[in-house]
Amino acid sequence: MKNIVFTISLLCALTTFSQKTDEQQIKSIFDTSLSNGKSYDWLNYLSNQIGGRLSGSVQAQQAVDYTKKQLEDLGLDKVWLQPVMVPKWNRGIPEFAYFETDPGVTTNIPICALGGSVATPLGGLKANVVEVKSLDDLAILGKQRLQGKIVFFNRPMDPKNISTFTSYSSCVDQRYAGAAEAAKYGAVGVIVRSMNLRLDDYPHTGSMSYGDIPVKDRIPAAAISTNGADLLSISLRLNPDINFFFRQTCEQFEDVESYNVIGEIKGTTYPNEVIVVGGHLDSWDLGDGAHDDGAGCVQSMDVLRLLKETGYKPKRTIRVVLFMNEENGLRGGNKYAEVAKSSKEKHIFALESDSGGFSPRGFSFDCNEDDFKKIASWKNLFEPYFVHLFIKGYSGADIGPLKNQDIVLAGLVPDSQRYFDHHHAANDTFEHVNKRELELGAASMASLVYLFDKYGNDIN
Amino acid sequence: MKNIVFTISLLCALTTFSQKTDEQQIKSIFDTSLSNGKSYDWLNYLSNQIGGRLSGSVQAQQAVDYTKKQLEDLGLDKVWLQPVMVPKWNRGIPEFAYFETDPGVTTNIPICALGGSVATPLGGLKANVVEVKSLDDLAILGKQRLQGKIVFFNRPMDPKNISTFTSYSSCVDQRYAGAAEAAKYGAVGVIVRSMNLRLDDYPHTGSMSYGDIPVKDRIPAAAISTNGADLLSISLRLNPDINFFFRQTCEQFEDVESYNVIGEIKGTTYPNEVIVVGGHLDSWDLGDGAHDDGAGCVQSMDVLRLLKETGYKPKRTIRVVLFMNEENGLRGGNKYAEVAKSSKEKHIFALESDSGGFSPRGFSFDCNEDDFKKIASWKNLFEPYFVHLFIKGYSGADIGPLKNQDIVLAGLVPDSQRYFDHHHAANDTFEHVNKRELELGAASMASLVYLFDKYGNDIN
Structure with a gap:
């Protein structure tokens, strides 16, 4: 009896300790994002120095070069380009x-x-x-x-x-x-x-x-x-x-070569278990693609930086993927999944941000019921950040091709009220993105990635 | 035994029926606000035809006249002006x-x-x-x-x-x-x-x-x-x-007369029990006061219209109060409470919107623990509208003077990330208010007012 009581007490203590650590780590992520985030500066460059980035355009290539360089400057374990042939459509004169x-x-x-x-x-x-x-x-x-x-x-x-x-x-x-x-x-x-x-x-x-x-x-x-x-x-x-x-x-040209931009922090314990976080680097050509999906790209890049900045050493490999050609072909998403399937890696979780850089309201999960129940138990960790929605549903176009029975797919769910005011139009521009809203989204994503990394085995 | 079972069944049936009716009424309020709201048009006029409305200014008087006329056009049971002396401060030349x-x-x-x-x-x-x-x-x-x-x-x-x-x-x-x-x-x-x-x-x-x-x-x-x-x-x-x-x-002048603008739907069953919904009509002079607090005023006006439009006949008196002089004196709030206390009416609930016209996240309640528990039981009715926060805390400056041990005070809690980008500055202007976000706030407020009206006796 004494032993049982002791064991239960120990388990309770460990659970409480682990919960405390999660709260602290997540607070540290949010604090860092809000006081020392990089996502907004990156988005400023992508939007205002590069602009709309339609697949096959000069700007799309500039975006590839720029984000690759930024990921390299973060000191990740590996940064590379994954070649992919993309359609090239040009609007022509106004x-x-x-x-x-x-x-x-x-x-x-x-x-x-x-x-x-x-x-x-x-x-x-x-x-x-x-x-x-x-x-x-x-x-x-x-x-x-x-x-x-x-x-x-x-x-x-x-x-x-x-x-x-x-x-x-x-x-x-x-x-x-x-x-x-x-x-x-x-x-x-x-x-x-x-x-x-x-x-x-x-x-x-x-x-x-x-x-x-x-x-x-x-x-x-x-x-x-x-x-x-x-x-x-x-x-x-x-x-x-x-x-x-x-x-x-307007005119459709021959396909041209482009790239997914990829960077990763190698997992310390399970390097072959991969967590993907991403958005799509291409955008339509009318605006500067700040919300769709510059926001998702810079948030995903900042997920890795926030984990590093807060001193977290992931057990699993955390990989940012900036997918090319979501808008008119999904070639980047398909290519990434094709390569992933032929590799020895096991993808356990993929998270996409492609619904605008607005205040995060929660996440939408594409997974089985058992996994969802376990994930939903993390919900209270997000409530201090006004992130309330944990629902089952659509995740994201680019990560969709990774779907299998083992992986959990998820999409960030930002407030959607303003999104279609800007979506695919000339007013999808940087000034309509709020710095804090963008940073809260990046922190929410980093927190979820942290939890999946830490408890990955318990989920899958 | 049979009787007890019957009674329990009947109670369950009635509870389910009442819940269903609440869900339907609230859906009807949201549908009407989003498809046929008036708040945005009113705000357009207040912001762009009148502009900044500092207490004692010509614009403040224009806002009094305009909103009184709009409330009269709604066919409320009574619309009136409540005189109040306000400070008059003028900025002078730039x-x-x-x-x-x-x-x-x-x-x-x-x-x-x-x-x-x-x-x-x-x-x-x-x-x-x-x-x-x-x-x-x-x-x-x-x-x-x-x-x-x-x-x-x-x-x-x-x-x-x-x-x-x-x-x-x-x-x-x-x-x-x-x-x-x-x-x-x-x-x-x-x-x-x-x-x-x-x-x-x-x-x-x-x-x-x-x-x-x-x-x-x-x-x-x-x-x-x-x-x-x-x-x-x-x-x-x-x-x-x-x-x-x-x-x-800048210069301080002698106090001048101004007004709270008030309109009401008389309660069918308990006309002396009053529910107040309001915002403040004055604003600072640099912008056009769209978020602070034109938004709160037009949302409060639309609460009464939405209840009428959806065919709801309140049991209690529902009163909209557009308070004058929140920004630099609170004279309107104090005057309203002074008059209320000397009347035979009993104020059971007051709700203020004065935190911007952004996506509603929930409500903050200033009340005792028992009342809060009962209110919190309504939370699930708001979740379909992504309104999740039911917290205890600050309500609003203008309704503050109504505080006593019986009344429940509440404030709408919108998303706060963008608010201080605009607060009291020249860029607090109409184009920074999103129509849908404003309308969702008005619908959230109308729904809470509906529940307080319907269950008022159970709360106090």
């Missing part, structure tokens, strides 16, 4: 668009080509417009009503969802598949209401796909601003015969 | 300041007078500067080192606190009492590092007090920007003999 209510009476509409779209004819494309709310509307209208027309997809994001990503997910089919579907009914072009909850004048680009439509049958696709979409919609109600004109000179 | 390293070699520093300060002599004030970090430093330096000097209070806000209000509270003594204390040691003026966690060029004003110092002995006090403070500090290390010059023409 797009423009207007609608014409009477011959010569025109109203300009802010527009941008969707990523991957073909150009319009050199002199532009002018046609009648048919407004629809969904892909399903196309079948209802049929070839008779759509042949020779520009299809205008105008289903707005639902303001009632609390997570704006939910609203995005239920709208983005218009942007991604609108052109491929409309082409089947003889449409000559597609314009899409921007994926933006705010009413403003910014057109928001983003990826689209032609599916298996032959190159010669592809029709140009573009996004117009939310204000532009509302104006066009009202004008169409007054006069359904409106002509819409747009011109874009 | 302040300016520089430091002089050598005769004629000057560096300009962004500066603004603190609210309530006296002017400098008409030609300005020039003197040597002594940098200190706290009020306690004054006694250490003593009259010998401070006589005839300008005291420069330069203790920065601590970036390590997660709530930025904690950092503000532990710094603001420099601004509020710095001049009164420094004057005792013969200082001729005071400049204070702005209460701002960000390094930028905005000076942040705010209230200060001379305590019982006679008018003739008062010394001018001003705030300089955080960048200006860092530059001055570095320059003083290189050359302690630097002269600092500043000029301000």
Whole structure:
């Protein structure tokens, strides 16, 4: 009996001690990030000295060189580039668009080509417009009503969802598949209401796909601003015969070589067990990609620096991966997973930040129920930092290809209210990122990585 | 036995039903706020058509007239103005300041007078500067080192606190009492590092007090920007003999009459039990007072509208109070409490929003432990809206004077990371308020008011 009591007392003491140490380590991480963070300075350079970093662009290469150098300066155990072939799409000269209510009476509409779209004819494309709310509307209208027309997809994001990503997910089919579907009914072009909850004048680009439509049958696709979409919609109600004109000179080139940028701290005890933390280094070309996903890159870089600065020696290998080409191909994520699978390493945890540099609200976990229960027991450690959400759900596009039954995937969940004001638009710029919010996100990520490193065996 | 089982079943059924109704009502409030909110439009008008609304100014009167009209248009049961005498302080012509390293070699520093300060002599004030970090430093330096000097209070806000209000509270003594204390040691003026966690060029004003110092002995006090403070500090290390010059023409006038703006929906069952929701209508004069506290005013106005729109008929009287003169006197809050105490009404709950229009994180309650336990049982109703914090603590300045042993006081707790970037400065402007974040705050407040109205008797 005495022995049992002693053992229980010892276990309690050890648990309390370990908890105390976790609290202290996490406090040290947050203190360091908020008083001596590097993420904001890195983001300033990426955003303001380099700017938008579309795959295959000069800026994407500059971002590779810059971040590699910064990781080297941190004194990590290893820094390297992982080659990957990426698509190269170029926007061409500035797009423009207007609608014409009477011959010569025109109203300009802010527009941008969707990523991957073909150009319009050199002199532009002018046609009648048919407004629809969904892909399903196309079948209802049929070839008779759509042949020779520009299809205008105008289903707005639902303001009632609390997570704006939910609203995005239920709208983005218009942007991604609108052109491929409309082409089947003889449409000559597609314009899409921007994926933006705010009413403003910014057109928001983003990826689209032609599916298996032959190159010669592809029709140009573009996004117009939310204000532009509302104006066009009202004008169409007054006069359904409106002509819409747009011109874009975008072009798809041959694939080019680019890189994932990788750095790591070697694990002291289990060097072959790998924890990945990352974001994507490429961005769209309209803004400077500060929120999407400069923020995730610099936070991930700072995770390794924060662990070093706070004197933590990881048992497992902690690896930062700045993935190339999330926006229009996911080649970097796929390449990383391909190499990882052929290696002798075991990836136990991957964490992505690709939802903006806003105040962290928690994490979303893609894992089995048992693992989630264990992870959820750490929740109280994050409450002093107002990080409350531990939910099951989507993690991140770049780490998705790593998925197997053993790995835990997770995504940082920042406050999402402002994200789609900036997403893929010219106003995704550095001044819209708050230094403290960015640093709180980096600290939250570093704390979770610390816990996974320390308790990895208990999780998997 | 059968009867007991039946009774228990009935109670369970009723509890479940009531919970369901609460969930539905709260969802309806959030849906309405996010899809058909009025708060943002009202804030646009207050910020961009009226602007900064310092007590006693023309703009403060415009804000009284405008909000009264808006409340009348809502078809409330009663709308009225509650007269209150308020202090009238005027900034005068734009302040300016520089430091002089050598005769004629000057560096300009962004500066603004603190609210309530006296002017400098008409030609300005020039003197040597002594940098200190706290009020306690004054006694250490003593009259010998401070006589005839300008005291420069330069203790920065601590970036390590997660709530930025904690950092503000532990710094603001420099601004509020710095001049009164420094004057005792013969200082001729005071400049204070702005209460701002960000390094930028905005000076942040705010209230200060001379305590019982006679008018003739008062010394001018001003705030300089955080960048200006860092530059001055570095320059003083290189050359302690630097002269600092500043000029301000601010002036305190006789008190003038102003108003609290009040509107209410009469309770159907307990009309004499009152629930107050409010913010303060006055603001500082440098920006347009969008976050501090236009946001709180329009959210409070929308609480009543959201209850009406969702078809809820309150049992108790729900009253919106837009308090005048929180910033430099609290006369509106004091007047409201004075009138309330002399009336036959019983105030059971008061909720203030005065921490910015950012994403709501929860509420802070000033009440006894029993009430708090009951309130905390509502927490799960707010989790679908990512509103997680139910804590005991500070409520709000304007509702503070209502405090007694029966009333529950509460403050909305929005995300605080960006607040002090804007607080009391020229960049507290409408474009820094996000529509959805503002609307989520209004909906959170309306939901809490709904629960207090429905369960009021169970709480008090």
